[in-house]
Amino acid sequence: MKIISKPLELKKYLKDEEKSIGFVPTMGALHEGHISLIKRARGETEIVIVSIFVNPKQFSKDEDFSKYPKKDEADTKICEMSGVDILFFPNAKDIYGCDEVSLLAPNIRGFVLEGLTRPTHFNGVLTVVMKLLNIVSPTKAYFGKKDAQQFNLINLMVKQLFMSVEIIGVETVRESDGLALSSRNVYLSKKERRESLKISSSLYLAGNLIVKNILDVDTIKEQMQKILAPLEIFYVEILNRNFEIIKEVEVGNSIVLVEVKVGNTRLLDNIWL
Amino acid sequence: MKIISKPLELKKYLKDEEKSIGFVPTMGALHEGHISLIKRARGETEIVIVSIFVNPKQFSKDEDFSKYPKKDEADTKICEMSGVDILFFPNAKDIYGCDEVSLLAPNIRGFVLEGLTRPTHFNGVLTVVMKLLNIVSPTKAYFGKKDAQQFNLINLMVKQLFMSVEIIGVETVRESDGLALSSRNVYLSKKERRESLKISSSLYLAGNLIVKNILDVDTIKEQMQKILAPLEIFYVEILNRNFEIIKEVEVGNSIVLVEVKVGNTRLLDNIWL
Numbered sequence: 448m449k450i451i452s453k454p455l456e457l458k459k460y461l462k463d464e465e466k467s468i469g470f471v472p473t474m475g476a477l478h479e480g481h482i483s484l485i486k487r488a489r490g491e492t493e494i495v496i497v498s499i500f501v502n503p504k505q506f507s508k509d510e511d512f513s514k515y516p517k518k519d520e521a522d523t524k525i526c527e528m529s530g531v532d533i534l535f536f537p538n539a540k541d542i543y544g545c546d547e548v549s550l551l552a553p554n555i556r557g558f559v560l561e562g563l564t565r566p567t568h569f570n571g572v573l574t575v576v577m578k579l580l581n582i583v584s585p586t587k588a589y590f591g592k593k594d595a596q597q598f599n600l601i602n603l604m605v606k607q608l609f610m611s612v613e614i615i616g617v618e619t620v621r622e623s624d625g626l627a628l629s630s631r632n633v634y635l636s637k638k639e640r641r642e643s644l645k646i647s648s649s650l651y652l653a654g655n656l657i658v659k660n661i662l663d664v665d666t667i668k669e670q671m672q673k674i675l676a677p678l679e680i681f682y683v684e685i686l687n688r689n690f691e692i693i694k695e696v697e698v699g700n701s702i703v704l705v706e707v708k709v710g711n712t713r714l715l716d717n718i719w720l
Numbered sequence: 721m722k723i724i725s726k727p728l729e730l731k732k733y734l735k736d737e738e739k740s741i742g743f744v745p746t747m748g749a750l751h752e753g754h755i756s757l758i759k760r761a762r763g764e765t766e767i768v769i770v771s772i773f774v775n776p777k778q779f780s781k782d783e784d785f786s787k788y789p790k791k792d793e794a795d796t797k798i799c800e801m802s803g804v805d806i807l808f809f810p811n812a813k814d815i816y817g818c819d820e821v822s823l824l825a826p827n828i829r830g831f832v833l834e835g836l837t838r839p840t841h842f843n844g845v846l847t848v849v850m851k852l853l854n855i856v857s858p859t860k861a862y863f864g865k866k867d868a869q870q871f872n873l874i875n876l877m878v879k880q881l882f883m884s885v886e887i888i889g890v891e892t893v894r895e896s897d898g899l900a901l902s903s904r905n906v907y908l909s910k911k912e913r914r915e916s917l918k919i920s921s922s923l924y925l926a927g928n929l930i931v932k933n934i935l936d937v938d939t940i941k942e943q944m945q946k947i948l949a950p951l952e953i954f955y956v957e958i959l960n961r962n963f964e965i966i967k968e969v970e971v972g973n974s975i976v977l978v979e980v981k982v983g984n985t986r987l988l989d990n991i992w993l
Contacts, residue, residue, distance in 0.1 A: 454882060455882075458882060458884075544880060546826040546827055546828045546829055547826050547876075547880045548823060548824065548825060548826055548830075548846060548873070548876055548877040548880050548881060549823075549824045549826075550821060550822075550823065550824065551821065551822045551823065551824040551843070552821060553819040553820050553821055553822075554819055555819045556819055557821075570824075573821060577881055578880075578881055578882050581881055581882040581883050581884070582882045584884070600821070603820075603821055604821040607817060607820045607821050607851075608821060608850055608851055608854055609727060609728075609731060609851050609854040609855045610854050611731075611854070611857070
């Protein structure tokens with residue numbers, strides 16, 4: 448496995464590459480969710496590139512940027528064992544300069560849910576993803592569906608700006624008890640770990656209601672909120688796959704999304720129904 | 721010459737193109753300035769593509785979008801005679817959708833000079849240029865140095881976002897009396913046309929002062945303002961080529977920029993010294 452830290456070195460290295468490239472951008476602290484992205488890329492493309500970059504621009508001042516889990520050695524090992532060809536490990540100073548052109552999330556879809564409480568978050572996500580995609584020029588790039596809104600906005604960016612990459616969404620990986628894998632799960636105490644199960648339970652409940660043909664969005668949300676109590680809820684929402692508000696679930700075209708605070712940790716999850 | 725109007729059709733058509741592509745994005749109303757860009761592309765690349773798109777997003781509500789000169793037939797003829805291979809003539813509805821990801825000009829360099837009086841202008845320019853560059857994926861793209869700030873910001877965007885295209889700046893073409901060619905010159909009455917010569921005169925004066933080793937920026941600006949009077953001045957500025965404020969001209973690394981209103985028409989010009 449080749450490790451490259453300079454963006455322009457990687458870009459030059461890949462310049463005349465004719466093989467298909469699968470790209471998995473991450474913020475490190477790799478877990479089984481990331482590994483499933485890497486495996487998917489390994490199966491579909493000839494060269495697999497993983498980037499590890501904790502992007503400062505997607506954290507606001509009071510968020511967990513400085514304490515975001517860093518596991519460089521373990522991450523490197525995981526990439527090696529997963530058959531990654533190139534690990535891209537840039538420094539912030541090589542990614543960002545002064546007084547920069549940046550991406551601006553769409554007015555509506557960029558500033559609801561996550562974007563409502565974190566208004567600069569998706570600008571930072573889109574800017575860094577654009578940079579990384581332009582450095583690597585992959586055939587396909589792989590993102591987890593757990594960050595559903597991020598996945599939606601990256602798809603919008605690629606389509607609206609006529610970018611050439613194909614974006615692939617990969618299913619969320621869960622612990623056997625239902626908790627969605629997240630690098631932030633390490634923040635949870637034992638008690639919080641138990642409480643966090645309310646998240647997946649609320650999503651499974653939504654699934655069960657929909658199977659029983661209860662499709663009214665407000666009714667489902669109310670039932671979910673009951674299960675989630677007494678956790679602090681950032682949002683419980685049911686949208687269509689284009690992230691537009693709906694009153695009734697459109698089976699096969701809906702996403703149920705939850706974000707709550709467990710202790711001091713924001714956890715999000717969703718289910719596509 | 722092939723004429724294509726659908727962005728995705730053009731993108732697909734060029735997908736596996738291995739020849740070098742030279743791209744000249746324009747807003748139509750082509751004049752000798754544009755032709756010099758096309759000729760330069762013709763000399764340097766194998767396939768020459770010109771786009772004609774009057775970009776609504778770079779005009780504010782009170783600007784001249786609806787009356788911006790349109791000369792589709794003449795423009796097509798000019799492209800054909802200049803050896804253009806593909807003319808790209810998109811509709812606004814195929815370029816822009818609803819609730820879009822867009823580009824945001826840099827905080828400082830995007831909001832001085834043109835960006836000061838037209839604060840959304842460069843966001844619109846960068847967004848459409850990004851889209852056009854991604855549709856065409858050119859080897860080289862050609863822009864006039866007359867729009868110096870635009871040229872600077874497009875270069876910044878390409879560098880900061882790690883885009884693959886090479887941006888080429890082409891010298892301003894002038895009438896024999898010094899007036900820089902612009903599609904907006906057609907707005908000028910005979911009297912205004914005479915008054916507009918003050919612009920190039922003020923720039924030549926700056927050049928002469930610098931040759932005489934008068935390098936103090938304030939002194940030069942004062943002399944220029946005298947020549948420009950009584951025209952309404954938007955700005956007279958001397959910056960380094962990175963668009964940063966300087967007190968003393970750095971010969972070989974400076975740009976002298978002027979924008980004035982002649983009648984109802986904004987005219988800009990500059991000289992690189």
